[in-house]
Amino acid sequence: MESQGVRRTPVQQRSRERVERILDACAELLDEVGSDDLTITEVARRAGVPTGTVYQFFEGRLGLLRQLALRHLDVLIGRLRARAAGEPGLTWPHAGEIVIDETVQMRRLIPGFTVVDFGEARPGGEKYLPEGTTEAGGDILAERLYRFAVDEAGLPPLADPYRVTSLAIQAAAAGLELAFRTSREGDTAMIEQTRRLLAAYFADAARRSRADPPGREGPALTERDGGQ
Incomplete structure (x- = not known):
């Protein structure tokens, strides 16, 4: 089966909460700007995490959308x-x-x-x-x-x-x-x-x-x- 978009599955509670916060931010932005204008930078800003944190857990923009x-x-x-x-x-x-x-x-x-x-x-x-x-x-x-x-x-x-x-x-x-x-x-x-x-x-x-x-x-x- 092809990748489901996740680079690393969070283990610690803090990391799981961060991943859920990233997905929540992605979902909110999709309603506001649509998928074509969605950027990892804006998702990270909305979630309150560094951009690198998003890439730490997800395989880019499509990986984030797949996980959502x-x-x-x-x-x-x-x-x-x-x-x-x-x-x-x-x-x-x-x-x-x-x-x-x-x-x-x-x-x-x-x-x-x-x-x-x-x-x-x-x-x-x-x-x-x-x-x-x-x-x-x-x-x-x-x-x-x-x-x-x-x-x-x-x-x-x-x-x-x-x-x-x-x-x-x-x-x-x-x-x-x-x-x-x-x-x-x-x-x-x-x-x-x-x-x-x-x-x-x-x-x-x-x-x-x-x-x-x-x-x-x-x-x-x-x-x-x-x-x-």
């Missing part, structure tokens, strides 16, 4: 875990709606998330999140969301799960990009259309999987580093 995206992913999984705990009898269509709901709230509330969610750093460029580990082409977002859904939320396995999940992510990202193009709060009608799209897609995927039940891992989950 991974922190956002951890927050999303935590929010989904809390929602799933209060949703007995969860289904794939409703799970898709919950993902949209929580992502929308993160876009509205969490600094930097609208600029750095989980997409590419720029069209045709490097991704914020690292590649996944399966030949099906999923990234870390697709893999973590699917494994959470099956292993923690108790949803039934899907056939060809990472392709299904990856396509759902791309479709949802397109819908939310339209919804939030001109407003921090988002176009509620476009958000609802995106919820309906994802629910219908997962309903079809679940129906097909029941008709042709996958194995525990489903097809096309061969590990790149030596699987089947």
Whole structure:
């Protein structure tokens, strides 16, 4: 797997707090100036640390953005875990709606998330999140969301799960990009259309999987580093 953007993982509490302060400063500045005008110098100034400290922990500007995206992913999984705990009898269509709901709230509330969610750093460029580990082409977002859904939320396995999940992510990202193009709060009608799209897609995927039940891992989950 490619680097996640970190040069050195902090061990001491003081260093961990400094890293979180750097990420917080990065997120705040993204909302103010956008990713193109973000500089390490300004992040360091906002965080109250020397510029060299940022480079001590992160592999430059892209490494900092990648780590922020991974922190956002951890927050999303935590929010989904809390929602799933209060949703007995969860289904794939409703799970898709919950993902949209929580992502929308993160876009509205969490600094930097609208600029750095989980997409590419720029069209045709490097991704914020690292590649996944399966030949099906999923990234870390697709893999973590699917494994959470099956292993923690108790949803039934899907056939060809990472392709299904990856396509759902791309479709949802397109819908939310339209919804939030001109407003921090988002176009509620476009958000609802995106919820309906994802629910219908997962309903079809679940129906097909029941008709042709996958194995525990489903097809096309061969590990790149030596699987089947």
